[in-house]
Amino acid sequence: MQGDVKRLSLILLFAPFALWIVLLIILPHLGMVYLSLREKVAPRVYEFGFGNYIDFIQEPIYWNTLLRTGSMSILVTVLALLIGFPIAYYIAKIAGRRSRGALFLLCLIPLWVSDLIRAFGWILLLRETGVISTSLQTMGLISEPVEFLYNDATVIVGLVYTVILFMIVPLVSTLDGMDDAMVEAGYNLGGSGPTVLRRIIIPYAMPGIVAGCIVVFMLTAGSYLTPILLGGKNSSWFTEQIYDQFITRFNWESGAAFGFLLLAFTSLVVWAGLRLTGQNLANTVAKN
Amino acid sequence: MAVSTHNKGFLLGYRLYVGAFFVFLAAPLIAAGTFAFNDSLFPALPWQGFTLDWFFNDTEPKLGMFHDRRLLRGLYYSGVIGVLVASLSVFVATCNAFLFVRGEFPAKNFFYILMILPLVIPGVILGISILVMASNIANGMEDNFSIEIEMLRPGLPLVVLGQFSFITTITSLVISARLKKFDSSMEEAALNLGATRARVLRTVTLPFLRPAIIAAWIVAFLVSFENFNTTLFLVGSEAPLTITMFDRMAKVGSTPVLNAVSFFLIIGSGLLALVSVLVQRDPPET
Numbered sequence: 165m166q167g168d169v170k171r172l173s174l175i176l177l178f179a180p181f182a183l184w185i186v187l188l189i190i191l192p193h194l195g196m197v198y199l200s201l202r203e204k205v206a207p208r209v210y211e212f213g214f215g216n217y218i219d220f221i222q223e224p225i226y227w228n229t230l231l232r233t234g235s236m237s238i239l240v241t242v243l244a245l246l247i248g249f250p251i252a253y254y255i256a257k258i259a260g261r262r263s264r265g266a267l268f269l270l271c272l273i274p275l276w277v278s279d280l281i282r283a284f285g286w287i288l289l290l291r292e293t294g295v296i297s298t299s300l301q302t303m304g305l306i307s308e309p310v311e312f313l314y315n316d317a318t319v320i321v322g323l324v325y326t327v328i329l330f331m332i333v334p335l336v337s338t339l340d341g342m343d344d345a346m347v348e349a350g351y352n353l354g355g356s357g358p359t360v361l362r363r364i365i366i367p368y369a370m371p372g373i374v375a376g377c378i379v380v381f382m383l384t385a386g387s388y389l390t391p392i393l394l395g396g397k398n399s400s401w402f403t404e405q406i407y408d409q410f411i412t413r414f415n416w417e418s419g420a421a422f423g424f425l426l427l428a429f430t431s432l433v434v435w436a437g438l439r440l441t442g443q444n445l446a447n448t449v450a451k452n
Numbered sequence: 453m454a455v456s457t458h459n460k461g462f463l464l465g466y467r468l469y470v471g472a473f474f475v476f477l478a479a480p481l482i483a484a485g486t487f488a489f490n491d492s493l494f495p496a497l498p499w500q501g502f503t504l505d506w507f508f509n510d511t512e513p514k515l516g517m518f519h520d521r522r523l524l525r526g527l528y529y530s531g532v533i534g535v536l537v538a539s540l541s542v543f544v545a546t547c548n549a550f551l552f553v554r555g556e557f558p559a560k561n562f563f564y565i566l567m568i569l570p571l572v573i574p575g576v577i578l579g580i581s582i583l584v585m586a587s588n589i590a591n592g593m594e595d596n597f598s599i600e601i602e603m604l605r606p607g608l609p610l611v612v613l614g615q616f617s618f619i620t621t622i623t624s625l626v627i628s629a630r631l632k633k634f635d636s637s638m639e640e641a642a643l644n645l646g647a648t649r650a651r652v653l654r655t656v657t658l659p660f661l662r663p664a665i666i667a668a669w670i671v672a673f674l675v676s677f678e679n680f681n682t683t684l685f686l687v688g689s690e691a692p693l694t695i696t697m698f699d700r701m702a703k704v705g706s707t708p709v710l711n712a713v714s715f716f717l718i719i720g721s722g723l724l725a726l727v728s729v730l731v732q733r734d735p736p737e738t
Contacts, residue, residue: 174551174555174557177547177548177550177551177555178551178555178557180543180544180547180548181544181547181548181551181563181567184544184616184617184620185566185567188582188613188616188617189566189569189570189573189578189617191585192578192581192582192584192585193577193581195581195584195585195588196577196580196581196584196585199584199588247473250466250469250470251470251473254466254470258466267470267474269726269729270474270477271477272725272729273721273722273725273726274477274478274481275725276674276675276678276721276722276724276725277481277678277717277718277721277722278677278678278680278694278717278721279678279680280678280680280694280697280698280701281481281484281714281717281718282480282481282484283480284480284484284701284706284710284711284714285479285480285481285482285483285484285714286480286483287706288480288483288484288487288495288496288706288711289479289480289483293494293496294496295483295496295497298496298497298498299497325476325477325480329477378572379571379572382571382572382573382574385574386574386575386576386577386681387681388576388680388681388684389680389681389698393701403574403576403681406576406577406580407576407684407685410580410583410685411685416584419580420580420584423576423577423580423581426574426576426577427573427574427577430572430574431572434572445565445568445572446561446564446565446568
């Protein structure tokens with residue numbers, strides 16, 4: 165009797181989970197892969213084959229865009245880590261008890277402001293008639309308006325800005341759990357600053373670093389608004405290609421193939437990252 | 453302090469860096485918000501004086517956000533979608549928390565990874581895969597049985613499902629974390645005192661989870677409200693605010709009414725985020 169009740173409640177609890185994962189995650193992705201393997205041979209006539217993928221390989225614009233998206237995303241991830249780590253360390257370990265909470269809140273609040281508004285803010289600052297260009301002119305540093313938008317550097321700054329808090333927040337939680345005594349012991353044993361950082365702090369923070377990097381990389385590679393709004397027409401971001409195939413050209417088969425390629429590519433990078441650092445998904449991303 | 457404090461210069465430099473970072477963090481938000489109060493037709497310098505027209509004025513060309521029909525409709529749809537997504541995802545997340553924290557079943561680790569997975573799938577791909585499946589089913593029904601299922605065409609229900617598909621992972625993690633901290637001897641005590649299981653759940657366990665449930669609901673609402681990537685592919689005629697604003701930005705160009713909306717959203721989401729942090733703080737008695 166007791167066992168039956170337990171089993172029944174387990175099944176009842178499992179049902180929503182199973183419905184969610186099967187209907188909204190597994191089946192749609194299988195459907196996407198299936199669709200990507202259908203070749204259009206004539207209007208409303210399809211054949212099974214790899215034609216959509218062959219098109220991708222044969223058209224340099226497509227795979228160049230994927231490579232560009234991938235390499236820029238890795239660069240953004242590295243920059244976010246380098247810029248964000250000292251901030252997280254400051255919040256978790258150096259700031260006083262009171263200012264720690266306040267600083268962390270300051271980090272959490274912009275996290276929930278839409279990418280659209282943040283990109284809009286950057287546009288107002290950086291465009292030709294924007295705040296920075298106008299201010300520089302008023303100060304007499306430049307004689308003509310300067311356009312800071314629509315170049316790769318701006319896209320990278322904008323992307324780092326959009327994702328950096330997703331790096332800082334997990335790092336703060338991880339570093340918060342580190343005992344200060346570990347660092348002091350490192351110094352007492354004669355370690356210099358860089359040695360303590362390399363041998364004690366970074367290994368301890370590794371789950372947080374990996375979690376931050378995974379989330380930041382995925383968000384960057386999958387971002388749409390920031391590259392388009394700050395990079396303009398020539399941003400060539402891969403999500404833009406997917407949108408183009410799906411909505412503009414109504415070529416769903418090829419769009420599905422692109423979607424699968426992006427998913428495969430990002431999964432590969434995440435898997436390699438987990439392998440190289442000896443972490444797994446459950447103890448990094450799920451920790452927060 | 454976990455850094456050698458002997459080096460005053462280093463510490464000063466460090467503090468300046470942290471200060472500069474927070475300026476960097478705030479600058480675009482301040483720019484987006486401040487121009488809402490500039491009495492000009494363009495969100496740009498020079499400053500023409502303070503005005504509230506971009507919020508409350510009811511005539512063109514300075515139509516304020518509270519009189520702009522399309523923006524208000526977007527706000528309304530965003531709110532509806534947010535409430536639906538948050539409620540649905542918190543319900544499933546509470547079940548998931550009990551399932552994974554309390555339940556014992558085969559291949560639990562595998563299922564746990566499956567639960568986290570939606571968090572590492574780009575939002576664009578969730579959008580297109582759900583769009584593809586829904587359209588396949590809808591087309592199949594139409595071709596074979598000539599039944600038109602409006603619900604499976606891009607529109608509000610699909611947007612809700614699309615956002616729900618990954619937000620549930622976030623809410624599940626928040627609620628599971630709280631349930632893990634629960635001391636099960638409290639339940640045992642209640643059972644020993646003669647309470648039924650249902651009553652224990654209602655009077656002991658769920659009240660303990662309440663802060664996490666509220667926080668998860670707010671987080672889900674905020675993530676839903678600001679979502680763009682997944683929504684983009686699933687949206688029909690009921691466009692939420694982010695889509696409306698993006699269209700406006702791309703087609704009409706920016707006017708300060710968008711700054712007014714930005715100001716409103718920055719303050720609104722900031723306050724909600726603050727509430728979600730505060731409810732999760734443990735009250736002194738526990």
